Amino acid sequence: LQICDDPLLEDILQYLRLPSFDCSEYSDEEILLILQYMYLHFDFPVKYNINMTTLRNFLFQVYKNYNEVPFHNFRHSFCVTQMMYAMILKVDLSKLIDDLEILVLITSCICHDLDHPGYNNLYQVNARTELALRYNDISPLENHHCSVAFHILDLPDANIFENFSSDMFRTVREGIIRCILATDMARHNEILTQFRDAVTEGFDFKNQLHINLLCMILIKVADISNEARPMNVAEPWLDKLFKEFFTQSDTEKKEGLPVTPFMDRDKITKPSSQCSFIGYVLLPLFEALVQLFPELNEMIVYPVRYALDYYRKLNEAVKDEQRQ
Numbered sequence: 546l547q548i549c550d551d552p553l554l555e556d557i558l559q560y561l562r563l564p565s566f567d568c569s570e571y572s573d574e575e576i577l578l579i580l581q582y583m584y585l586h587f588d589f590p591v592k593y594n595i596n597m598t599t600l601r602n603f604l605f606q607v608y609k610n611y612n613e614v615p616f617h618n619f620r621h622s623f624c625v626t627q628m629m630y631a632m633i634l635k636v637d638l639s640k641l642i643d644d645l646e647i648l649v650l651i652t653s654c655i656c657h658d659l660d661h662p663g664y665n666n667l668y669q670v671n672a673r674t675e676l677a678l679r680y681n682d683i684s685p686l687e688n689h690h691c692s693v694a695f696h697i698l699d700l701p702d703a704n705i706f707e708n709f710s711s712d713m714f715r716t717v718r719e720g721i722i723r724c725i726l727a728t729d730m731a732r733h734n735e736i737l738t739q740f741r742d743a744v745t746e747g748f749d750f751k752n753q754l755h756i757n758l759l760c761m762i763l764i765k766v767a768d769i770s771n772e773a774r775p776m777n778v779a780e781p782w783l784d785k786l787f788k789e790f791f792t793q794s795d796t797e798k799k800e801g802l803p804v805t806p807f808m809d810r811d812k813i814t815k816p817s818s819q820c821s822f823i824g825y826v827l828l829p830l831f832e833a834l835v836q837l838f839p840e841l842n843e844m845i846v847y848p849v850r851y852a853l854d855y856y857r858k859l860n861e862a863v864k865d866e867q868r869q
C-alpha cells in the first residue's frame with residue numbers, strides 16, 4: 546500500500562507500522578513530527594477540527610513535561626504510542642470502533658507517563674510523598690500523569706479538544722482517564738480477568754463496557770511491550786528500566802524503606818526476572834488480546850516467545866557457569 550510519493554518518507558512510514566521501529570535513530574524534533582503525522586494519518590485534524598498549531602503546541606508541552614529519567618521519559622511514551630499505532634493499523638481497528646476511541650488511545654499513550662519521577666507507586670506510598678498524600682495512595686503516579694495531561698489541555702493554545710462539544714469532551718476525558726489509570730500494574734489481574742470474561746462471553750464491539758476493557762488492554766499491552774521488539778531494540782530499554790529500578794531500591798535502602806524485591810540489585814538478574822515477567826505477565830496478557838485479534842500473533846506473541854526462550858537459555862548458561 547503506497548502511503549506517499551516521497552521514497553524516504555515512504556520508508557519511514559512503512560517502518561513506523563512495525564514493532565522493529567527503533568526510536569533511538571530519530572531526534573526529538575523528528576519524534577514530535579512523527580507524532581503529528583499519526584494524528585494526520587487518522588485525519589483527526591479534519592474530523593475533529595484540531596488546529597495544527599494547537600496540535601504542535603500540545604505535543605511540545607507533552608514533550609516538556611516528561612522528565613530526564615532513564616526509562617519513564619518522553620521516548621518511552623513515544624514507543625508506547627508507536628506500538629499502539631502499529632496494532633491499530635494491523636487489526637484495522639477503525640473499522641471496529643469509533644474514531645473518537647482511536648483518538649483517545651493515541652492521546653492516552655502519548656500522555657500516559659507524564660512527569661514520571663522515576664520512583665514507582667510503592668515508593669510514593671512508603672515514602673509518603675506529596676503525590677501519595679494528594680491521591681490517598683490510590684494509583685498516585687497514574688492519577689498524576691492524567692492530571693498533568695489535562696492541565697496541558699487547559700492551556701489556551703495547547704487544547705486540541707478546544708472545538709469539541711461538552712459531550713464530546715466528556716467522552717474523551719472519561720476515555721483518557723480510564724486508559725491512563727489502567728496502566729497501574731497493581732490493577733493488572735483485575736483488568737485482565739474482566740477482559741478475559743468479556744471475550745469468553747462473546748466479545749461485542751457494540752457493548753461500550755467491552756470496548757472500554759479492550760482499550761485498557763491495548764494500552765497495557767503497548768505500555769509493557771518492549772520485549773516484542775527485536776533484541777537490539779528491547780535490550781537497551783531493559784537496561785534503562787533496571788537503572789531506574791536500581792536507583793529507586795538504592796534510595797529505599799538509604800531511607801530505610803521497604804525494598805521492592807524485583808528491583809533489588811543484590812537479589813535479581815536480568816535473565817531470571819525477564820523469564821518470570823515474560824512467562825507470568827507478558828504472555829498471558831498478549832495471548833488474551835490475540836484471542837480477540839489473531840492477526841497480532843506474529844506482531845507481539847511470537848517475538849515474545851522467542852525472547853522468553855532467549856532469556857531461558859541465558860539463565861541456563863549463567864547457572865552452568867556458577868556450577869563449574
Ligand SMILES: COc1ccc(NC(=O)[C@H](C)Nc2nc3c(cnn3-c3ccccc3C)c(=O)[nH]2)cc1
Binds near residue numbers: 733783786826
Ligand atoms: C504485576 O506487577 C508487576 C509485575 C512485574 C513487574 N516488573 C518486572 O517483573 C520486571 C522488573 N521486569 C520488567 N518490567 C517491565 C518490562 C516492561 N515494562 N515493565 C514495567 C516497567 C515499569 C513498571 C512495571 C512494569 C511491568 C519488562 O520487560 N520487564 C512490575 C510490576
Ligand SMILES: [Zn+2]
Binds near residue numbers: 621625657658728768
Ligand atoms: Zn509507561
